[in-house]
Amino acid sequence: MRFSGHEKFDCKVDWLSKALSYEKELVVSDETIMHLGLGANMIKSLNYWIKLFEVDRLREFLIKDRFFESLNTLWLMHYNLIKNGSIYNLFFNRMNLVRFTKDDIFEFLVKFVKENNIKVSENTLRNDIDVFIRLYGDFFKELNIISKHHNFYKLNIKNKSGISDKLFLYFLADFIELNGAKDSISLFTITNSKFSLQKSLVMSESALMDKLYRLEDISKETFVFSESAVIREVYIKKKFDKNKFLEDVFDEI
Numbered sequence: 001m002r003f004s005g006h007e008k009f010d011c012k013v014d015w016l017s018k019a020l021s022y023e024k025e026l027v028v029s030d031e032t033i034m035h036l037g038l039g040a041n042m043i044k045s046l047n048y049w050i051k052l053f054e055v056d057r058l059r060e061f062l063i064k065d066r067f068f069e070s071l072n073t074l075w076l077m078h079y080n081l082i083k084n085g086s087i088y089n090l091f092f093n094r095m096n097l098v099r100f101t102k103d104d105i106f107e108f109l110v111k112f113v114k115e116n117n118i119k120v121s122e123n124t125l126r127n128d129i130d131v132f133i134r135l136y137g138d139f140f141k142e143l144n145i146i147s148k149h150h151n152f153y154k155l156n157i158k159n160k161s162g163i164s165d166k167l168f169l170y171f172l173a174d175f176i177e178l179n180g181a182k183d184s185i186s187l188f189t190i191t192n193s194k195f196s197l198q199k200s201l202v203m204s205e206s207a208l209m210d211k212l213y214r215l216e217d218i219s220k221e222t223f224v225f226s227e228s229a230v231i232r233e234v235y236i237k238k239k240f241d242k243n244k245f246l247e248d249v250f251d252e253i
Contacts, residue, residue: 001086001113003120008127009045010134011053013068019050020059020066026050052084053077061250070253072167074143075201076246079171082200083178087128093199098155105129145202161207165218166248168211171197172223172234173242187212187225187232 018036019026026032026047028040038046049055055062058076065073082088087109091097095108109125112118133153136146143162147154163171175197176185191198191208198208211218212225215234222238 001116001118003086003118003128004124005045005048006128006131007041007045007048008131009042010131011046011049011139013139015042015046015049016053016055016062016068017066019046019055020063052081054080054084058246061246064250065253071142071162072164072249072253074140075163075167076170076249078140078143078145079174079200083195087132089195089200091132092202093194093196098157099152100155101152102126102129102133105132155202157204158202158207159204161201161203161211163201163203164249165211165214166245166252168201169219169223170242170245170249171201172215173240173245176234176236177242181236184233184235187227187234190234 015036015038018038022032022035024032026043028043032038032043033040036043036046058080062073068074068077082092087105090109090112091105094112095105097104097108106122106125106129109129110122113120113125133146136143137148140146144156147156161168175190175195178195179185179189179193181189190196191205198205201208203211212234215223215225222236222240224235224237226233226235
């Protein structure tokens with residue numbers, strides 16, 4: 001669990017666009033500051049976001065949508081953020097809050113760090129919450145994952161997923177790799193593990209099942225979903241390369 005690191009800055013689309021077009025190492029220097037038009041602390045923050053979003057690993061794909069105009073690109077960044085960022089993973093996978101305030105998140109985090117003997121200041125937690133809220137109100141605004149109301153926020157669980165079938169295959173393949181599954185992975189793991197694919201993608205049960213019932217067709221029999229009275233499982237029928245699924249996504253952008 002890592003908190004802070006963002007220098008109190010939420011990530012901006014133009015920051016990542018500049019990073020994708022900058023071929024040198026992003027170190028704090030006069031040259032980097034002048035080229036990117038960012039201050040020293042902003043560059044430190046940008047490096048933090050690059051790691052959480054896995055920008056370097058995904059560079060060959062992201063360069064095809066350098067201005068992050070596709071919803072699929074934004075969903076990819078959202079997924080990586082939850083996979084790699086402490087507060088994001090905790091909010092979407094453990095808090096189970098639909099209607100909430102900043103104080104609700106703060107109270108949960110204070111309890112969590114205390115129970116897990118994690119040393120972090122309350123001020124750091126509040127800064128993380130502020131950045132989290134701003135990020136979903138700006139960078140991820142088009143995904144409409146979190147909406148602001150008069151005196152509270154709401155998590156908008158998607159009854160109809162805006163995630164394309166091809167991108168869902170990538171998420172599923174990555175999730176299978178993370179869990180070390182060889183032959184199959186259970187629906188319970190997909191929906192209820194500490195890093196839940198369903199919760200991370202903010203999908204309702206019906207939206208998830210729609211993808212799974214069509215899984216054999218959309219994956220060209222790479223994955224097959226099967227259910228009986230006692231078993232609900234995704235079976236891995238063919239070897240796969242998750243990056244090939246991602247290629248298919250970005251070839252259409």
